Amino acid sequence: xxxxxxxxxxxxxxxxxxxxxxxxxxxxxxxxxxxxxxxxxxxxxxxxxxxxxxxxxxxxxxxxxxxxxxxxxxxxxxxxxxxxxxxxxxxxxxxxxxxxxxxxxxxxxxxxxxxxxxxxxxxxxxxxxxxxxxxxxxxxxxxxxxxxxxxxxxxxxxxxxxxxxxxxxxxxxxxxxxxxxxxxxxxxxxxxxxxxxxxxxxxxxxxxxxxxxxxxxxxxxxxxxxxxxxxxxxxxxxxxxxxxxxxxxxxxxxxxxxxxxxxxxxxxxxxxxxxxxxxxxxxxxxxxxxxxxxxxxxxxxxxxxxxxxxxxxxxxxxxxxxxxxxxxxxxxxxxxxxxxxxxxxxxxxxxxxxxxxxxxxxxxxxxxxxxxxxxxxxxxxxxxxxxxxxxxxxxxxxxxxxxxxxxxxxxxxxxxxxxxxxxxxxxxxxxxxxxxxxxxxxxxxxxxxxxxxxxxxxxxxxxxxxxxxxxxxxxxxxxxxxxxxxxxxxxxxxxxxxxxxxxxxxxxxxxxxxxxxxxxxxxxxxxxxxxxxxxxxxxxxxxxxxxxxxxxxxxx
Numbered sequence: 403x404x405x406x407x408x409x410x411x412x413x414x415x416x417x418x419x420x421x422x423x424x425x426x427x428x429x430x431x432x433x434x435x436x437x438x439x440x441x442x443x444x445x446x447x448x449x450x451x452x453x454x455x456x457x458x459x460x461x462x463x464x465x466x467x468x469x470x471x472x473x474x475x476x477x478x479x480x481x482x483x484x485x486x487x488x489x490x491x492x493x494x495x496x497x498x499x500x501x502x503x504x505x506x507x508x509x510x511x512x513x514x515x516x517x518x519x520x521x522x523x524x525x526x527x528x529x530x531x532x533x534x535x536x537x538x539x540x541x542x543x544x545x546x547x548x549x550x551x552x553x554x555x556x557x558x559x560x561x562x563x564x565x566x567x568x569x570x571x572x573x574x575x576x577x578x579x580x581x582x583x584x585x586x587x588x589x590x591x592x593x594x595x596x597x598x599x600x601x602x603x604x605x606x607x608x609x610x611x612x613x614x615x616x617x618x619x620x621x622x623x624x625x626x627x628x629x630x631x632x633x634x635x636x637x638x639x640x641x642x643x644x645x646x647x648x649x650x651x652x653x654x655x656x657x658x659x660x661x662x663x664x665x666x667x668x669x670x671x672x673x674x675x676x677x678x679x680x681x682x683x684x685x686x687x688x689x690x691x692x693x694x695x696x697x698x699x700x701x702x703x704x705x706x707x708x709x710x711x712x713x714x715x716x717x718x719x720x721x722x723x724x725x726x727x728x729x730x731x732x733x734x735x736x737x738x739x740x741x742x743x744x745x746x747x748x749x750x751x752x753x754x755x756x757x758x759x760x761x762x763x764x765x766x767x768x769x770x771x772x773x774x775x776x777x778x779x780x781x782x783x784x785x786x787x788x789x790x791x792x793x794x795x796x797x798x799x800x801x802x803x804x805x806x807x808x809x810x811x812x813x814x815x816x817x818x819x820x821x822x823x824x825x826x827x828x829x830x831x832x833x834x835x836x837x838x839x840x841x842x843x844x845x846x847x848x849x850x851x852x853x854x855x856x857x858x859x860x861x862x863x864x865x866x867x868x869x870x871x872x873x874x875x876x877x878x879x880x881x882x883x884x885x886x887x888x889x890x891x892x893x894x895x896x897x898x899x900x901x902x903x904x905x906x907x908x909x910x911x912x913x914x915x916x917x918x919x920x921x922x923x924x925x926x927x928x929x930x931x932x933x934x935x936x937x938x939x940x941x942x943x944x945x946x947x948x949x950x951x952x953x954x955x956x957x958x
Contacts, residue, residue: 409538409546410519412436413850414843417526417539417547418555420448421832422816422839424509426553428472429843431516432876435850438547439518439555442525443735445727446513448557449832450505454600454668454726454733457491457499457657459831461775461796463913464497467884468773468796471877473836479508491659491666494651499659501666501725502602521545526556529564535810536565550850551811553842557735558682559742559818567806569742571682573783573823581752581824583778583790593783595739595827596677599692601700601732602722604664605654610717612704616697626702628653630672633791644710659725666725670737674699677782681738692736738817739781739830744806746820752778755794755828762913763882763905764794768935769801769859769866770880770901771841771873774834780827794828796882796913798901799841801859801866810855815842840878845869867936870898881905884913892917892950899953904932909949917950925949929956 414430416423419441427439443452450456458477461468469477480500484490491499513520524541531537538548539561554561563569572591576584585593628640640646640653653671660666674696681688705715721731728734743749755764755778778792803820804813814820817830819838829838848869849856858865870880874894881900886893896904896917907924909915921929929952938956 408544409548410438411548412438412519413550414553414846415539415547415549416440416553416555416815416843417561418557418816419443419446419520419522420555420557420816420835421450422835422842423448423553423555424513425472425836425839426555426815426843426846427518428512428516429840429876430847430850431518433844433847433851433872435847437516437518438521438549439513440521440524440526440541440547442523442556444522445506446520446522447502447505447509448735449737449835451502451509451727452734453737454502454602455670455737456502456505456659457493457496457668458833459495459776460497460833463884464833467887468775468879468882469833470772470837470840470879471888472840473833476508476512480504483508490661492661493655493658495656499657501659502727503725506727526561526564529561531565533810534808536812550853551813551846551856553813553815553839553846554818555815555839556818557738557741557816558685559744559814562744562806562812562814562818563742565812567809567812568745569818570745571740571742579751579753579822581822583752583780583792583824584822585783585786590785592680593785594680594682595783596675596781597679597681597688597692597739598670598675598737599689599696599733600737601669601696602659602666602726603669603700603731604666604720604722604725605716606664606718606720608718609720611720612715612717615701616694618694619698619701622695622698623702626673626699626706628707631789633789641710642707642716664720666722669696669699671699673702675781677787678784681736682742689736693732696732740823740826741817743818743826744814744820746802746805746807748802750800750803750819750821750825752792752822752824755797755825757793757795761795761910763910764797766903766906767798767800770798771801771804771845771869772799772837773797773879773882774799774829774837775882776828776831776834778824778828780824790827797828798881799838801841801845801869804838804842804845805856805860809857811849813842813846813856815839841873844872844876844878848872863935863937867898870901874898882913883915885915886917886950892954895954895957896950899929899932899936899956902932902935904929904953904956906931915949917953918948920946921949921952929953932956
């Protein structure tokens with residue numbers, strides 16, 4: 403809504419309204435703080451609305467565990483809108499595909515119910531900050547936002563550099579952390595991942611929407627096809643509406659968002675994956691190139707794409723402006739796979755997310771404020787065309803990745819967390835961005851309420867534990883645990899203890915904690931170490947007691 407006063411003052415200001423921004427705003431409001439969220443585009447939602455990509459990229463356990471109560475509530479609201487259908491679009495890339503308008507309506511309702519003020523169509527252009535403290539943010543319409551704590555949830559990580567904080571983009575280079583998938587040598591800021599300017603198309607059999615070839619079609623035509631160079635080194639072959647010659651499912655249902663006629667899909671394919679641009683430094687040039695490439699792909703699909711009957715082209719493909727919420731059916735905003743990343747003392751690296759023999763989870767990182775999981779998924783980088791697919795183990799969101807070096811009241815709340823390019827490529831997907839935002843919003847709310855510096859969470863164990871307690875009270879998991887659900891009375895105890903290393907003993911080899919099974923010798927040592935971290939000191943000499951009961955005692 404519009405504000406009649408050019409200056410708006412709140413406890414927590416979230417700049418950027420993508421999934422991270424929405425989650426941050428909801429979390430801060432849940433904690434009783436006054437909250438404002440702004441976004442440069444016409445709607446909040448980012449990936450699921452303005453970027454036209456509501457086909458959720460998620461981990462394989464998403465239906466049962468490994469997500470917060472608020473994220474599950476969003477997914478449940480989407481399904482309720484469709485009468486309980488599990489996957490309304492039926493897209494095979496995801497367990498949940500749906501239309502952008504549905505996502506927008508649900509997110510608007512959630513923010514309204516939480517009492518969050520929303521300002522859309524406005525971008526930050528200036529920040530007044532001194533000694534690490536942000537005083538206010540000026541938007542391009544002249545509105546000034548003053549807040550106790552600010553969250554940077556912008557798509558490009560714009561707020562931190564405007565406030566004078568150091569950021570990184572592109573690759574840190576292999577020399578920095580020894581990550582095998584980083585580009586060789588030193589830093590390469592130009593080695594940004596490709597992005598996609600998505601478009602929504604409907605299929606109208608028998609119709610003909612073919613028009614003249616768009617700009618640069620002849621130049622781009624050579625790269626347009628159904629086939630994809632797979633992560634396994636093979637070329638994966640697809641057909642439009644039927645399984646491909648090597649058994650791959652149809653191109654059409656890959657990211658189908660509506661399964662009823664006229665069927666609707668989002669075009670987010672290798673053919674319109676736009677590389678060699680600088681979407682952070684030259685967004686206008688990147689927009690032009692991205693839209694030209696997607697326009698060429700649409701024309702190729704209509705005129706030259708191979709048909710199952712041996713013919714060419716599917717002229718019944720219609721760009722769907724109504725579904726995209728734009729005049730032309732193209733997304734309002736680009737789908738960026740990376741943004742600027744804040745500089746922290748110890749970034750999350752690809753090594754931190756890698757599978758470790760004998761462990762069901764990635765290596766333990768102190769200060770967990772949430773969980774997420776996805777493989778390292780790096781698309782082509784400028785100057786480095788080979789994509790990267792690297793398995794990971796279930797991992798967490800450490801508080802240290804949210805606090806820019808030297809910050810007093812600014813937090814990262816989206817893809818801009820303090821991680822290397824390799825690690826950020828695993829945090830960037832829908833549920834990961836939500837989890838990062840929820841962690842940041844919860845920390846922001848606690849710091850705003852107590853007038854604390856956000857950096858204190860890295861040095862004051864009492865503040866960290868207080869924020870973690872806020873999170874588990876709201877149904878946010880702090881560790882990867884398969885068999886202690888949010889409605890289990892032991893949820894808070896088990897997750898809080900696990901965040902401080904209590905699962906680093908005999909129970910590290912499985913995501914199932916088995917809270918009713920007694921603690922083993924290795925568990926006892928791990929719990930003792932967790933007790934020290936938590937400032938507790940219960941006697942756990944009796945290893946016949948159920949493990950869950952031991953952890954409950956630990957946090958009383």
